[in-house]
Amino acid sequence: MALEEGEAAEAASAAVTGSAESVLSKSVLATARLIAQGLTNSEIAAxxxxxxxxxxxxxxxxxxxxxxxxRVKIGLWxxxxxxx
Structure with a gap:
């Protein structure tokens, strides 16, 4: 899930700031955490x-x-x- 330096900066600047819990619901955040671990939708669902x-x-x-x-930008966020 490596990003080029410019892509990482772009993703970070485009992302919403604030704590994870204040931006995403508990359920969506749980999914986002698994995306950050590199799991596929099927793996997350299971x-x-x-x-x-x-x-x-x-x-x-x-x-x-x-x-x-x-998904890469979700994981980065x-x-x-x-x-x-």
Whole structure:
């Protein structure tokens, strides 16, 4: 999940600031944390005992709330803002 230096800066500047819990719901944040670990939607669904469609919804919600457009940027945001 390595990003070029410029891409990392772009993702960080595009992301919403604030604590992870204040930006994402508990359920979406749990999904985002697993995205940051590199899991696929199917793997996340199995681990969380949810449908793949629900996980897809969580990814779309995270993208919208964080103002990003891909999983890598969700993972980067989690690593920078989540104080789990």
């Amino acid at each position: 681990r969380r005992n949810l449908s793949v469609r629900t996980i897809e919804d969580h990814v779309n919600i995270a993208n919208a709330r964080l103002r990003v457009n891909n 989690v690593r920078e803002h989540d104080r789990q």
